Amino acid sequence: MMRASQSALRLGLGLGVLALAACEPLGPIPGGRLGGREAAEPVADWSFARDAETIEVETRPGDPHSVTVWCVVHAGRLYVPSRHPRNKRWVQNVLEDPRVRVRVGDSVYLGRVQRVTDEAELEAVVPDLLAKYGSERPEEEPDVWLFRIDPREDASGAAGAARSEGEAKPRRPTVGRRAQPGAGERRPGRRAERGAGSGA
Numbered sequence: 001m002m003r004a005s006q007s008a009l010r011l012g013l014g015l016g017v018l019a020l021a022a023c024e025p026l027g028p029i030p031g032g033r034l035g036g037r038e039a040a041e042p043v044a045d046w047s048f049a050r051d052a053e054t055i056e057v058e059t060r061p062g063d064p065h066s067v068t069v070w071c072v073v074h075a076g077r078l079y080v081p082s083r084h085p086r087n088k089r090w091v092q093n094v095l096e097d098p099r100v101r102v103r104v105g106d107s108v109y110l111g112r113v114q115r116v117t118d119e120a121e122l123e124a125v126v127p128d129l130l131a132k133y134g135s136e137r138p139e140e141e142p143d144v145w146l147f148r149i150d151p152r153e154d155a156s157g158a159a160g161a162a163r164s165e166g167e168a169k170p171r172r173p174t175v176g177r178r179a180q181p182g183a184g185e186r187r188p189g190r191r192a193e194r195g196a197g198s199g200a
Contacts (some may be wrong), residue, residue: 025056025068030089033064034101036108042151043111046078049104055080057149058101058108059093066090066101072129078102078149079116079125085145094147102149111149122146 025031034056049055050073057080058066067090069080085091094100094113102109116122125146130137 025066027068031066034058034066034103034108036103036106038101038108039110043078043109044151045076046073046149047076049073049078052104056103057090057113058103059090059099059113060097061099061101064101065093070129070133072125072132074125074128078111079129080147080149081129081144082147083142083144085143091145091147099152100149110152112152114148114150116146116148121148 023031024034049071052071054068055071055078056066056068058064067088069082069090071078071080073079082088082091095115098113100111100113102111116125126137129135129146
């Protein structure tokens, strides 16, 4: 009797996981295709998203994978951080294919992700991100990458477009420079230790 109950429980949990994978993201749990009204025009100014605590980003157009992430708007441009990026599926997805769909509120926007490695841009954006989420710049270099969501004019853009247009393959910024992306990082035990892009 107990064995049958355990089998039923495992089956129920398995079905629940499959159901969640087919739905939209729920907190730190990733999802599939994002619902919402899709904007007709590319976004030129993301200032309307300035007060959003989190947004959803959908990657991998052929087999959508969506996550909930932190965000910050600087000079009208939208940025998202990722802590421990090499372990995040959505980061690996955008490195292969930069096309994304971004949901802010009930609306969905087409975008193209670009990893930020320019030190001047990092130095300008990171303080805004730290201020928004109540963090301090860590003493040691954090394992955080910062991404910019650029407008995507061509909805049918090819996979790996970022590299096919002659852009350099994303590189990790130089170790030990203050311009490193300290996005969402804090010392252990603080709120940012659980955040910084949060999505899987």
